[in-house]
Amino acid sequence: MRLADAVLRRGHLSERALIDVWTTGIHPAHLDRCDQCARRALEMSRWLENVQATGREDAEAVVTNDVLVRQRDQVMSRLAQLDRPSKVISFPAASPVTRQPYAGRRVSPGWLAAAAAAGLMIGVVSMELSHMLPFGGTSAPPQVVTAPAASPYDDSDLLHNTYVNPSVGGLDALDDMTPRVVDIVLASR
Amino acid sequence: MATETTRDADTRVAIDVKAAQAAGRLDAARERYAELVERHQRRAARIAYHYLRDSADADEAVQDAFVKAYTHLGTFREELPFEVWFTRILINGCLDRIKAKRRRERWIARPTMDADGVERDPAEHLPALTPSPEAQLLHNERRRRLKEAMVQLPERQRLVFVLSHFEGRTSREVSAVTGLNESTVRVHLFRAVRRLRSLLAPGSEHEDTGDASGTGTTVVKGRVRHASC
The missing domain is CATH 1.10.1740.10 (RNA polymerase sigma factor, region 2, helix turn helix motif)
Structure with missing residues (x-):
């Protein structure tokens, strides 16, 4: 008998002791003397037996012979797959590695700068030439009013002429090229 | 064993x-x-x-x-x-x-639950072993309640209870399988039984709202010790 049972329960068996009776099969002498504990032990063993039977039935209902046969077949087929030497897929025959020469040529940065400068010069010249050429269509050629000849470096004369003889003739060509809102509206109607 | x-x-x-x-x-x-x-x-x-x-x-x-x-x-x-x-x-x-x-x-999301919020499994739809519908109902109810109670046991208790009670293993054999001491095995078994008795007691079904997903409510603390593999 456990000390705790002897002291706390006045010799009666604890629940744990009753479970031990069922699981170990060891029969304490107290059960022969005490009807109360014998009744509790019987009740406990019935409960445990019921639970065991219910649990086993539950499992047996799922683990049927058919299930086991199918499961065994699957296990064996998985093992056969494991034992089968794995198939190595050969890669296509390796073609000799040939380094393709780079088709383009490297252009030195100096040449790039020269080409950019040349392009700029061509642009300026063509712009100048386009001013000299007559405009096509019906519009009148631009009236270019040149200021009196003066030293290009004489800023004071330039300013003076600008204020004394205001002229925007040089902008007429640009004005002609700019579409007017009125024209656009009329055209859209 | x-x-x-x-x-x-x-x-x-x-x-x-x-x-x-x-x-x-x-x-x-x-x-x-x-x-x-x-x-x-x-x-x-x-x-x-x-x-x-x-x-x-x-x-x-x-x-x-x-x-x-x-x-x-x-x-x-x-x-x-x-x-x-x-x-x-x-x-x-x-x-x-x-x-x-x-x-x-x-x-x-969890799989389909029935009206009671309990996950059903195919085992419950197997042909009846008992002839009477009432007996079958009671039988199924007992199995359902036991299943629900089992999932509420902590992992170790469930393991020890399954091996000891359903598989009929001794404490020593369970100890060999789980790596736990024999005394620990007995403690787990006792606690499992006590908890199951409480969960399966009449009228206790709705008091203990455990996880009915089949996974239990406790944390898996570790693998079985000393496993070679």
Whole structure:
């Protein structure tokens, strides 16, 4: 008998002791003397037996012979797959590695700068030439009013002429090229 | 646990399979190993089902355990019964499945529940063993309640209870499989019984709202110790 049972329960068996009776099969002498504990032990063993039977039935209902046969077949087929030497897929025959020469040529940065400068010069010249050429269509050629000849470096004369003889003739060509809102509206109607 | 004769037979077969594997006679190895599968399959399936509470999961766990045991048979030590070694592999696999299921359930909605919010499994739709509808109803109700109560046990308690109570193993045998002390095994068994009695007591069904997903409410603390694989 456990000390705790002897002291706390006045010799009666604890629940744990009753479970031990069922699981170990060891029969304490107290059960022969005490009807109360014998009744509790019987009740406990019935409960445990019921639970065991219910649990086993539950499992047996799922683990049927058919299930086991199918499961065994699957296990064996998985093992056969494991034992089968794995198939190595050969890669296509390796073609000799040939380094393709780079088709383009490297252009030195100096040449790039020269080409950019040349392009700029061509642009300026063509712009100048386009001013000299007559405009096509019906519009009148631009009236270019040149200021009196003066030293290009004489800023004071330039300013003076600008204020004394205001002229925007040089902008007429640009004005002609700019579409007017009125024209656009009329055209859209 | 296995009788001495069965244990010797298991060990002999395991040694034969190892030798055949080493010699490259794989067909012979598989043929020999099939004996072990046949001998331990039913018990393994029952343990896995009691532990996982799902027939499909249990089926996969058993298959995986047999395959793993076959591939790791080289690590099997003859002084340990094959049954103990294999059961450790099986239980560790079940634990992994429970953990994986929990991880999935964090993100994925639960499977179909019935009106009571209880997940049903195919086992409950199997043909009746009892003739009377009332008896069948009571029987199914008992099974359902036991199943729900089982999933509310902590992992260790459930494991010890399954091995001790459903598989009829002694504390020493359970100790060998789980790596727990014999006294710890007895404590877990006692606590499991006490908790189950409380959960299965009349009128207690709606007081304890446990996790009915089949995964339990406790955290898996670790794998079975001393497992070779």
